[in-house]
Amino acid sequence: MxxxxxxxxxxxxxxxxxxxxxxxxxxxxxxxxxxxxxxxxxxxxxxxxxxxxxxxxxxxxxxxxxxxxxxxxxxxxxxxxxxxxxxxxxxxxxxxxxxxxxxxxxxxxxxxxxxxxxxxxxxxxxxxxxxxxxxxxxxxxxxxxxxxxxxxxxxxxxxxxxxxxxxxxxxxxxxxxxxxxxxxKGRRGSTVTARGAAAHASEPESGENAVYRACDAVDAIRDLEFPAVEVLGEAVRGSVAVTGIDGGSAWNVVPEECEVTVDERTVPGERAPLERVEEIEGVEWTVDQDLPxxxxxxxxxxxxxxxxxxxxxxxxxxxxxxxxxxxxxxxxxxxxxxxxxxxxxxxxxxxxxxxxxxxxxxxxxxxxxxxxxxxxxx
Missing domain, CATH: 3.40.630.10 (Zn peptidases)
Incomplete structure (x- = not known):
């Protein structure tokens, strides 16, 4: 040996x-x-x-x-x-x-x-x-x-x-x-939180559905272009993926909060513009981990x-x-x-x-x- x-x-x-x-x-x-x-x-x-x-x-x-x-x-x-x-x-x-x-x-x-x-x-x-x-x-x-x-x-x-x-x-x-x-690649893990107003599901118009706002955010994320760079002749391409969604408290309640988890594989010098989701009413974005x-x-x-x-x-x-x-x-x-x-x-x-x-x-x-x-x- x-x-x-x-x-x-x-x-x-x-x-x-x-x-x-x-x-x-x-x-x-x-x-x-x-x-x-x-x-x-x-x-x-x-x-x-x-x-x-x-x-x-x-x-x-x-x-x-x-x-x-x-x-x-x-x-x-x-x-x-x-x-x-x-x-x-x-x-x-x-x-x-x-x-x-x-x-x-x-x-x-x-x-x-x-x-x-x-x-x-x-x-x-x-x-x-x-x-x-x-x-x-x-x-x-x-x-x-x-x-x-x-x-x-x-x-x-x-x-x-x-x-x-x-x-x-x-x-x-x-x-x-x-x-x-x-x-x-690096990894940036983040959470998108959508907030609304609870209401009885029989009168959905009286509330603000946080799940709908979260879905709007998901659509915005899905439309993002993945960043890419070249390092010493090697092409390095990042990615962004929604990896989880959690919202709602009961089948007959319009949800007042919904969370979306996002996994982004970052590339040197570039980041996907995830902050754009905050342009949607009631939505905020928080970075939980950022490995360079x-x-x-x-x-x-x-x-x-x-x-x-x-x-x-x-x-x-x-x-x-x-x-x-x-x-x-x-x-x-x-x-x-x-x-x-x-x-x-x-x-x-x-x-x-x-x-x-x-x-x-x-x-x-x-x-x-x-x-x-x-x-x-x-």
């Missing part, structure tokens, strides 16, 4: 859907034992480590929290199950995203950058290059709860110049190929990561490509504050958050090679 497979198994086996403390302890202790990096644990529970200094910073970013496991993914005593079969590791968090976190931990340790190689300080005869980049490792908490850890770290001054976020990018251009995502999209703003950095991905997959029938993702990640929070980001990781479409979640061992090893290659060529 490879060191990466064993490290992934150990990390995946630690429950971290309600409390990430134990998983964070594991990551922190491993970094302290295996590297000479400056390792810290912030009050939110994020684990951060730094090697080198003087130049621009490159961060390998992940998260060690997971969504709640299925019954089949836990043992009787509450531990997470981890199984290896047919070249894949099965268990909650293998794909999203402890497998990529483990690959990043090893790459962070092994990459020859700055003044250390595999945790060993260079000798006085071979001094460190003061302009060499700083290599950073970060594993956040609360990604599945809207980026709690990432936002806390950013508020505390976490602002790397560049970042490779290890969320899934495998299988986008072709099955089994680990691509490089230069953009992803991500756009890579540096073609050279994207090409650096893509080159590393190509080298790690040399000999395959299909070479990796620059792609976009439909899902929001912590890269959105980082990009919003000025960090140049790409997403590159082991998870494939349809694996995360499932009862049969798994990750390919071969792809995990490939991610290690990509992360280490990016760090050494940065």
């Amino acid at each position: 490879s060191e990466l497979t064993e490290l992934t198994r150990e990390l995946v086996s630690i429950p971290s859907h309600e409390d990430e403390t134990e998983a964070g302890d594991f990551v922190e202790n491993w970094l302290r034992e295996e590297t000479d990096a400056d390792v810290t644990r912030d009050p939110t529970g994020n684990v951060l480590a730094r090697r080198g200094s003087g130049g621009e910073s490159l961060a390998l970013v992940g998260h060690h929290d997971v969504v709640p496991p299925a019954d089949s993914q836990t043992t009787a005593d509450g531990a997470y199950t981890v199984e290896e079969r047919d070249g894949r590791l099965y268990g909650r968090g293998t794909a999203d995203m402890k497998g990529s976190v483990a690959a990043a931990m090893l790459a962070f340790r092994d990459a020859a950058v700055g003044d250390t190689v595999s945790g060993r300080t260079q000798s006085d005869d071979d001094p460190a290059d003061e302009s060499a980049p700083e290599l950073v490792f970060a594993s956040f908490v609360g990604e599945e709860q809207g980026g709690i850890g990432a936002r806390a770290a950013i508020e505390d001054g976490f602002t790397p110049d560049y970042a490779v976020v290890g969320e899934g990018s495998t299988g986008y251009s072709a099955p089994g190929v680990t691509d490089v995502a230069v953009a992803h 999209p991500m756009r890579c703003d540096d073609a050279d950095f994207a090409e650096t990561v893509l080159t590393s991905a190509r080298e790690a997959q040399e000999g395959r029938d299909r070479a990796p490509e620059l792609v976009s993702k439909p899902h929001a990640t912590d890269a959105g929070w980082l990009a919003e504050t000025g960090t140049t980001c790409v997403v590159c990781g082991a998870a494939e479409p349809g694996e995360a958050h499932t009862d049969t979640e798994s990750a390919s061992v071969e792809v995990l090893e490939r991610c290690y090679e990509i992360y280490r290659g990016v760090a050494e060529s940065f």
